[in-house]
Amino acid sequence: MAEARPERADAARNRRAILRATEELLARHRPDQISMEQIAAAAGVGKGTVFHRFGSRMGLMVELMRERAYALEGAVTTGPPPLGPGAPPEERLMAFLDAIVDVVGRNKGLLAALGHAATAAPRPAREQGEHRDEAGGEHPLHRFWHGHISALITARRPDLDGELLAHILLGSIQSEPVLRLLERGETSRLAASLRAVAAGVLAAPASGDPPGTSA
Amino acid sequence: MAEARPERADAARNRRAILRATEELLARHRPDQISMEQIAAAAGVGKGTVFHRFGSRMGLMVELMRERAYALEGAVTTGPPPLGPGAPPEERLMAFLDAIVDVVGRNKGLLAALGHAATAAPRPAREQGEHRDEAGGEHPLHRFWHGHISALITARRPDLDGELLAHILLGSIQSEPVLRLLERGETSRLAASLRAVAAGVLAAPASGDPPGTSA
């Protein structure tokens, strides 16, 4: 993992400038109003540089998000309870949900941009074929979050579909209406309801699907 | 509501052709791979006609979705229980969630397209300013769904934040990973977990948010 050729000084400077400029623009404008060219201009570099460093719009956004969520990941894997290891699963889950709401709340624009990038990104220019593989966008952040939630749920309730429930929990935070709520600052309201949902799920009686539904 | 000038025969024919063609394409390709021009070509009309009839990509998608979900809306407002009025709220909620999962499952592509359209749509061409009002896309379908779920939750548990919970429930179905699940045909798996979530929420103890969270 130690890069033999670390990164040239100017490259590092530009990378940071681009990241900074993106943050700045994201804070002031709707994400789909921000073009890569604007970002380049704001960072004081050429458009080519942006693409050279980050590959695509999606790449840039993912990088930014990774940077932002880095602390949370650390707190979860090596920090003190209840976020970190040590506390019982349900407490960790609650704490983690709170933390995620917090991160998402402070990064709604970026989240939206990620969503936007996911759909708008991969135009291979020349050579566009059918062979776009199944795995859509799924930024690594999401991976970690999902894995963690999923593990916590399963730890407490192995009888439930933790995998899916984690997707449901996470998905709900990323939906447009909820993001809009966050934009209006109702962070704690969301956190409370999410807790309620999670608590309800963990406390639910052994799952038995009543009959009469789809195949 | 009765249109004095109903719609010319050729217009009606083309409208249907366009809708049909869109369905067809949606069934075979990823939604963001489908351009309006392709749709027009597949329908055997000019691009201008498509825009004339539906206004924008978003308009077309919404129309298609409306068509698809029309039956469900009818079943809910005037049909027999448990979907229609008459059954107790929790039963109606469960039935409705099942129904939505079903509709969404049979229209994942379209759903994704709606999302895509929502972000990619409104480029005012000339005259682009900052004045994009708060209300994002929010197709009417979603409105109805949300209202219904929200009402059912509130009916049963006025102490909970039905509004938000409805958004959470709905949002979860629209997230990418869940959509992908549906694409793999795991409809009943999703329905089961959604039921579990809803049941948990309705059964949850009176909400008291434990202290210590964000402002």
Place this chain on the structure above:
DNA sequence: GGATAAAGTGGACCGTAGGTCAAGTTGGAC
């Protein structure tokens, strides 16, 4: 069976955005 006006149609056209590339510049190891 025309005449006529409203409705509908099509496709060239526009602006913009993401992404590419080949030629030039620069950092830094020796």
Place this chain on the structure above:
DNA sequence: GTCCAACTTGACCTACGGTCCACTTTATCC
């Protein structure tokens, strides 16, 4: 000081959503 690989750049390419308007079709009215 030399040299090469990494880096930078901005003109350029392609594609898309959406607009426009000259032209065709439909339906109505006499």
